[in-house]
Every structure is written in C-alpha cells, then in structure tokens.
Amino acid sequence: MTALVAIALTVVAVAGTAVVLADAPGRQAVTLSVFGMTLVVLFVILQAPDVALSELGVGTAVVPLMVMLTVRTMRKDRRQRGHREDE
Amino acid sequence: MNRLGRLLLFALGGGVVSVLFVLATFDLPDFGSSIHLYRDLAVPAAVQHHTANVVSAVNFDQRAIDTFGEETILVASVVGAAALLRPSADESERRAPDLGRTLESTRLVGYVLMPVTLVLGVDVVLHGGITPGGGFQGGVVLATGLHLIYVTGTYPALERLRPVVPFEVAESLGAAGFALLGLLGIWTSGAFLGNFLPLGAFGQILSTGTVQVLSALVGLEVLGSMIVLLSSFFAQEISIRKAGADQ
Numbered sequence: 001m002t003a004l005v006a007i008a009l010t011v012v013a014v015a016g017t018a019v020v021l022a023d024a025p026g027r028q029a030v031t032l033s034v035f036g037m038t039l040v041v042l043f044v045i046l047q048a049p050d051v052a053l054s055e056l057g058v059g060t061a062v063v064p065l066m067v068m069l070t071v072r073t074m075r076k077d078r079r080q081r082g083h084r085e086d087e
Numbered sequence: 088m089n090r091l092g093r094l095l096l097f098a099l100g101g102g103v104v105s106v107l108f109v110l111a112t113f114d115l116p117d118f119g120s121s122i123h124l125y126r127d128l129a130v131p132a133a134v135q136h137h138t139a140n141v142v143s144a145v146n147f148d149q150r151a152i153d154t155f156g157e158e159t160i161l162v163a164s165v166v167g168a169a170a171l172l173r174p175s176a177d178e179s180e181r182r183a184p185d186l187g188r189t190l191e192s193t194r195l196v197g198y199v200l201m202p203v204t205l206v207l208g209v210d211v212v213l214h215g216g217i218t219p220g221g222g223f224q225g226g227v228v229l230a231t232g233l234h235l236i237y238v239t240g241t242y243p244a245l246e247r248l249r250p251v252v253p254f255e256v257a258e259s260l261g262a263a264g265f266a267l268l269g270l271l272g273i274w275t276s277g278a279f280l281g282n283f284l285p286l287g288a289f290g291q292i293l294s295t296g297t298v299q300v301l302s303a304l305v306g307l308e309v310l311g312s313m314i315v316l317l318s319s320f321f322a323q324e325i326s327i328r329k330a331g332a333d334q
Contacts, residue, residue: 050143050220053211053228057231062317066320069320069324
C-alpha cells in the first residue's frame with residue numbers, strides 16, 4: 001500500500017511539473033487534464049472516492065475545456081483585430 | 088514597486104509561510120496512521136443520522152452550512168462569468184457554422200457514452216447519502232455527459248439538447264431549495280439546516296433524512312451552473328461574432 005502511494009505521488013509530482021513547464025496555455029490545458037487523471041488515481045488509492053469523483057469531473061474535463069475555449073476565443077479575437085488593421 | 092522590491096517582499100512572505108507551514112506539520116498525526124481525531128467525532132455522528140456515506144453526512148448534515156456557503160459562491164461566480172461572457176454591444180450571436188468532419192469512431196463513442204454517462208450521473212446524485220458521490224459530483228458528471236454530444240461534431244444538436252433557460256431555472260431552484268430546507272430546519276428542529284426528515288433504515292436509498300434531499304438539490308444546482316457556464320464559453324467561441332467581422 002505504501003509503495004502504491006509513493007508511486008502515485010511521484011506520478012502526480014511529474015505530471016504537475018509537466019503542467020508548469022508546458023509553454024502555451026493551450027498545451028497546459030491538455031497536460032492539466034492528464035495531471036487531473038493522476039490525482040484521481042492518487043485519491044482512489046488514498047480511499048477518497050468522493051474527492052476522486054469531483055476531481056474527475058472538474059479537474060480533467062470542465063477546467064481544461066474552459067481553458068481551451070478561452071484560448072481559442074482569444075486567438076480568434078486577435079486574428080480579427082489583425083484583419084481589421086490591415087484594411 | 089520595482090522588480091527587486093517585489094522579489095524581496097515575496098521572499099519575506101513566502102519564507103515565513105513556508106517555515107510556519109513546515110513547523111505546523113510536525114504536530115499532525117502521522118500520514119496513514121490510525122489516529123484521526125476528526126473521524127472519531129464524524130463517524131458516530133453520521134451513523135446516528137443513518138448516513139452510510141460519512142463524507143455526505145459531513146457535507147450535508149454536520150457542516151451543511153459550509154456547503155450552503157460554497158453553493159452560493161458557485162452561483163455567484165457562474166452569474167459573474169455569464170455576465171462577462173454575454174454578447175457585448177458590438178457583438179452579435181448568429182447561427183453556428185459547420186464544424187467540419189468528425190471521425191466515425193469518435194462519433195460512435197460520443198453517441199454510446201452519452202446515455203451511459205447520464206445514467207451514471209443520476210445514480211451518483213441519488214445514492215449520494217449511501218455510496219461515494221453526491222450532488223456535486225453527480226451534477227458535474229451530468230453536465231459533462233450532456234456535452235459528449237458536442238464530441239460527435241454537432242454543435243446545433245448540443246444547443247437543442249440543452250436550451251439554456253431551463254438550466255438557469257434549475258440552478259436557481261437548487262440554490263433556493265437548499266435555503267428553504269435550511270429555514271424549514273429552523274422551524275422544525277431549531278437549527279438552520281437541521282435534519283428533520285425521517286431517517287429510514289441504515290444503508291437504504293430512502294434513509295439519511297435531509298442529506299439525500301440536499302444532495303439532490305445541489306445536483307440540480309451544479310448541473311444548471313455547469314451548463315450555463317459552459318454554454319457561455321461555447322457561445323463566445325462558436326456563435327458570437329464581432330459586428331462587421333466576416334469569418
């Protein structure tokens with residue numbers, strides 16, 4: 001059990017570092033989703049299924065989706081501005 | 088304040104907090120040990136109210152007022168985000184453009200998993216008092232499950248599947264119902280959100296008194312909140328355009 005917790009914690013640490021090191025917010029959304037997944041595994045191992053369920057919904061699905069949509073909307077907005085300045 | 092000043096200020100604040108944090112952890116019971124002061128109080132209290140899922144007992148019974156505060160924060164933040172994301176004066180909403188092709192296999196996964204996810208979400212909400220889960224988790228599962236239809240590549244289908252107004256109503260009803268049940272608690276048991284319904288048999292779905300009802304109300308509210316929030320984000324990305332912008 002302790003070994004399992006240690007492994008899960010290490011994976012969480014690696015995934016968390018990957019989120020920080022991802023250079024663009026769009027990439028961070030994807031790594032954040034993976035990071036959330038590793039947290040879900042950790043919570044299940046620590047016998048906290050309630051928290052794992054919340055993390056699964058919010059951390060791996062909703063938050064990355066919102067980040068993705070925001071990044072795309074901003075990109076679109078910037079493109080339109082550039083477009084108008086050309087005219 | 089220049090860069091050096093900010094860095095010094097951060098080093099001071101961060102350093103003090105780090106030292107205090109590490110010192111504080113020395114007094115905690117060991118990780119994974121059997122000594123757990125809070126559990127010794129929470130578990131008997133949950134069993135007394137016939138709530139098999141102790142986490143739900145803590146959330147919706149012992150510290151229900153905390154949950155009430157959190158749900159209010161959720162509603163307030165969703166209202167704020169929706170207000171910020173609404174079409175502004177120089178933007179207009181128009182029909183969503185075609186999003187192009189989606190892989191057949193992706194569409195299949197979306198179509199097959201959506202009903203499964205919805206059933207799972209309802210299950211998680213309704214069994215919150217006796218098995219892991221509850222209103223918050225189930226509500227999020229339901230909201231994300233509905234969005235699986237978007238994965239199948241049809242945004243107009245998603246718009247038909249979740250007309251926003253009923254979900255706005257659901258969000259408000261969930262929050263208002265929670266407050267109402269709290270007031271009923273004052274009337275019947277003398278405490279805000281006091282448990283006043285029959286407790287039922289331990290481990291049965293109709294047990295736990297108000298826990299199950301509050302959990303379902305939170306489920307309604309979270310489902311509504313998530314749909315309102317995500318639909319605002321989707322509209323900004325897909326169907327709202329600046330006036331005069333062509334594509």
